[in-house]
Amino acid sequence: MxxxxxxxxxxxxxxxxxxxxxxxxxxxxxxxxxxxGQSGAVARMNEPAVPLTSVATAGQQITDGYGRTVSFSGTYVPQEQLLVPVDGEPGTFRVLTPLRTADGTLVPVVRGVSVGTTPPPAPLGTVEQHGVLLSSDTQPEGPVPAGQIGSVYLPVLVQRWTDPMIAGYVTLPGDLATAQGLSPAVPALPSGRGxxxxxxxxxxxxxxxxxxxxxxxxxxxxxxxxxxxxxxxxxxxxxxxxxxxxxxxxx
Structure with missing residues (x-):
């Protein structure tokens, strides 16, 4: 036994x-x-930039553009600028400024990260920009002060900004953010496939x-x-x- x-x-x-x-x-x-999968997402972001209009237009669903670096030009609309609190970093914000292209389409642009609620102003006049195209953030939780938004949640932006807008937003790379007096914002790349x-x-x-x-x-x-x-x-x-x-x- x-x-x-x-x-x-x-x-x-x-x-x-x-x-x-x-x-x-x-x-x-x-x-x-x-x-x-992560390496694939980074490699996709580092591919040569493509024109934004080739992957995203106002009122159209984006099918093959998220995670790619896109190039575009237009004029920033500073009066519509919003600050997005960075999770876990009180007093730090992503600076979200819409850019209006020649055809009137708005492109939400995260220009960089600012400490404090008075970030450097956006460039004046027509500018050439490029950055990684991302899909909407998740829906924010709870109220935020005036001039802020809990996340880059596109359904809320569509209600705040009345002009036609693409179904995504762009985060500028480090060099462009630094040139505008901001710290680089880390893009939340879409999950790649291993x-x-x-x-x-x-x-x-x-x-x-x-x-x-x-x-x-x-x-x-x-x-x-x-x-x-x-x-x-x-x-x-x-x-x-x-x-x-x-x-x-x-x-």
């Missing part, structure tokens, strides 16, 4: 160790998958882990049941043919 219990515990421990190793390998493959093969490997390792642990538990139970049948046979309650495999031979 004691030997059987030792065998059962040993089998379950081996199953747990194998499952733990396989889960770790699955997590590593998932990390590789996510890292490849190798499907690595994702498949992660799932495969997790399936193996479940199988290893499940088989160890099944085998431990089988040994216990065989031991019980052997004791019943020794007591004459069942025949020798009903004993089944000898648990001592399974060690």
């Amino acid at each position: 004691v030997k059987t219990r030792i065998q059962q515990v040993a089998l379950v421990l081996v199953g747990l160790v194998l499952a733990g190793v396989m889960i770790g390998l699955g997590l590593w493959q998932m990390q590789v998958f996510q890292s490849q 190798s499907v093969q690595n994702f498949g490997y992660a799932l495969q390792w997790w399936v193996f882990a479940a199988c290893a642990l499940g088989f160890a538990i099944y085998l431990a139970g089988h040994i216990g049941r065989a031991s019980d049948r052997r004791r019943l046979a020794d007591l004459g309650l069942i025949t020798q043919d009903e004993i089944g495999p000898d648990p001592d031979r399974m060690s």
Whole structure:
């Protein structure tokens, strides 16, 4: 009986160790998958800039533009400027200023980051700009002071700015932000996709882990049941043919 219990515990421990190793390998493959996706997003951002009008126009859904660097020109509209509080950094704001293009379309532009509520003014006149095109931030929570907005949430901007607007916003790169007297704003790049093969490997390792642990538990139970049948046979309650495999031979 004691030997059987030792065998059962040993089998379950081996199953747990194998499952733990396989889960770790699955997590590593998932990390590789996510890292490849992030690298792909950065590589997409660093590709040569394309004209904004080639991927985004007012009133049209953007299908293949988010995460790309786009170029555009126009005039900033400073009277419509808003400050977006940076999470976890009290008194620090992203400076969101709309830029009106030649056809009257507004492009929401995060020019950079400012400490305090009096950022440097936007450039005057027609300017050439470029930056990474991003989709709407998540809906903000709670009220904010006048002249601020909780996040770059496009449905709210559409209500505040009456001119036609693209379905996204642009974050300027570090050099342009610095040239305007601001600190660079870190763009929230859209999640890229890693190798499907690595994702498949992660799932495969997790399936193996479940199988290893499940088989160890099944085998431990089988040994216990065989031991019980052997004791019943020794007591004459069942025949020798009903004993089944000898648990001592399974060690």
